[in-house]
Amino acid sequence: MSPENPAFSIAERDAVYRAIRERRDMRHFVPGAVAPEVLARLLEAAHCAPSVGLMQPWRFIRICDDSLRTAIAALVEQERGNTARALGEREEEFMRLKVEGVRECGELLVVALADKREQHVFGRRTLPEMDLASVSCAIQNLWLAARAEGLGMGWVSLFDPVALAELLGMPAGSQPVAVLCLGQVEAFYPRPMLQDSGWAEPRPLHELLSTDGWPQD
Template identity: 70%
Template sequence: MSESFSTEDINAVYKAIAQRRDIRHFIPGPIDEALLARLLTAAHHAPSVGMMQPWRFIRIRRQELRDAIHRLVDEERQHTAEALGERGDEFMRLKVEGIRECGELLVVALMDRREPHIFGRRTLPDMDLASVACAIQNIWLASRAEGLGMGWVSLFDPDRLARLLGIPPGGKPVAILCLGHVERFYPRPMLELEGWAEPRRLDDLVSEDRWPVDETPRG
């Protein structure tokens, strides 16, 4: 018989999910090594298609490397602002990363030589990326439960970051994770607080038996 969860355990899981936030504001200071090990272990417990475990975690320890990553992100931030057109100035006012302030910086990458892994990927090759996303979510929820903030940064050129970190051909960085202590957690998602976007209602995103009629393209 499988071990059951108490009501308190169940509530704690849902609490972490509901209170998870994409954090950009950190209090500088190191993260305890034992705590970081717990977070990475949580990530490694994530499900993966065909049990391929395609995640690779690179700890950024050297300050000059952290600075170089920050420059890559800032360059992409500028390009994103240009691509946004009339919303570019509004975007530039947003704080989109905490690379220089966070206590721990991780780069999460897809492994190289993934082609032989076809279990669950023959028709859906992107399931390796889905597996890595599950690992990242595990870190996010565990971090929130531990009282640490985490921010997922995706503003970077993956090829340039791969060269910077010596990732071999076929491997691919997919996330920069900022982990650290926080003064407080945002009461709602930061982009909602900043007026950038409004979250959609769950009812608008659930349908039965077929694609929602009101979202079907009309020819």
């Protein structure tokens, strides 16, 4: 390892794995602002994400206007009802879940795919979804950095992307993909919230891993 790229110490390595293991999709926040310098670090971490063809398709919109936050919360609530009805017999169970912290979180961010992505052919000719994959990497970077900073983050996907794009004056060709709730939390969930609530159980890795081809039943 060269002096410019020193090896991680054992403690540093363990800290990375700890952040990965303890990352949670947080829905419960307590009052408290996110310090500007911390927010800057988190956004820089997101911006360090890999992107196919170095297209950097992510755009971050910080929501500071209270009326905008209220309007976004209304969009989320509308889709929450639509999703509940689509779940059929699990509708009431779903409506008991807390699925967002839009009103309570200290910082609200909308992450979007930029417009004019079609010009980036490198890496997308056969897999055009790589722009979304790149944005997801940026969000994961931010998530892990937030956990390391002791802040909770929740990814909210319950919204009509067309309505949210119109609300934020986004150009044609762009697309919102995440509403991120970021802020102080009383405690991190010991396990994923949907697991603790009995909604679903995570599958073990061995069920999702195969060698030299698709697993055979």
